[in-house]
Amino acid sequence: MLHAAPTSAIHTEHPKPVQPPAPKMAPRLLNKLDTIHHIEDAHVLHLSRQVEVFMQLLPRDNISLHSVAAGGVVYLTKAHLGSQINCTLGLALHTTADLTPSILLCPYADQSALQALAMRSYVLDGFLNIYARSLHDIQVEVDPYMSFSEDLTFGPEMIVSRGAANEENGSTFIDASVAGFKDDGRSVEVLESLAESAVLRRDTILYFGKIDGRIAGCGAMALMETQYGKIAHLYIDSTTPDFRGRGVQRALIRARLNDAKSLGYDFSTIHCLPSIGTGRNAEKEGFGLAFTKPIMTKKLD
Structure with a gap:
């Protein structure tokens, strides 16, 4: 596939997540x-x-x-x-x-x-x-040494936790990712390979959405820096069939945006096919459609 380029430190308390506004980026x-x-x-x-x-x-x-x-x-x-x-x-x-x-x-x-x-x-x-969002409006304290050990709460039943790339979290993430994607027609081997690639990346943080103590979905965030600045890319989101329609992906998006801002990032992207609900959830969390390829x-x- 060819993509044609355009010409031309630990706190004892973690800041509570702030709901991003819905308007699209200018x-x-x-x-x-x-x-x-x-x-x-x-x-x-x-x-x-x-x-x-x-x-x-x-x-x-x-x-x-x-x-x-x-x-x-x-x-x-x-x-x-x-x-x-x-x-x-x-x-x-x-x-x-x-x-x-x-x-x-x-x-x-x-x-x-x-x-x-x-x-x-x-x-x-x-x-x-291709969706993009500025993070300037998210009101959280910038803390490049923030702790990732505390869970984030969204509503009465939704909890989002982060996972470091260790053996236990990696195995859990791969299982959860496959469970969320396995009805899209791709083989389990392919899904496991894609999830494992996220687990092993040093620039990536893993996220788990939980309802009633059960893993309802998962996603990842890659923290990167280009010559144009820092960017947080949200990717490999999936929700298990039993928990779809309960706001799992929106909570995962919101948690990662708040963490990205806390770590000093001001820009974020999401890529998705038009046929899935990711784009709608991204827009509800303040993303705008940058362009369609x-x-x-x-x-x-």
Whole structure:
């Protein structure tokens, strides 16, 4: 898959979470060129670190990660993991015999890219929504040495806890993630691999949503820094079927936004397909739609 780039310390008390306001981010902020580059650079960094973990997990499988001259990366893992982690980010294209060529096109790329794809039998195959949010309005004390040992409470029944990347939390996170995603058609092996890649990342914090003491859902937050500034990326959210419709993902989003702000981050992103409820929950927690990327897939004869 190709992503065409745009041209051009411990406290004894933890601050209580503050509900973020619902209004969307101002369009003029989301459409600024620096903001677009910030989002795209963070996407490159996020997926690069994901593939670096797969290189550790599967040292004998010839997983590769290469820089793209125009700015970006090419990464190839195992074909059965699909295009999510077998693609190119940046102004280049790389394919394998085992994967159908697919391009995720940034709408801020030069329009000639879309014309060139159409001439080469690429057809529209879907969309990816890119959501973003400024954290300036979240009122919590900035504390880069905050404790993550305390649970956060949201309403009468929802608790969110954080987990360090150790063996116990990692196993629990993988099990919970698979339980939340296993009805989406992907194999358990793929789901376990994606969850394990989050567990092993040093830049990622794990989160668990709990109702009545049971794990109802989970998610992760990657804390990254690009040349345009710090960014907190929320990803791999899932809710187990028994607890859907009870605000689990919204609580997970809110907890991570408050933690990101407490750690000194002022910007956050979420990526999702339009067909799932993540976008609606993101908008309810103050995110705005930065842009939508069309997914162009090669039409095979």
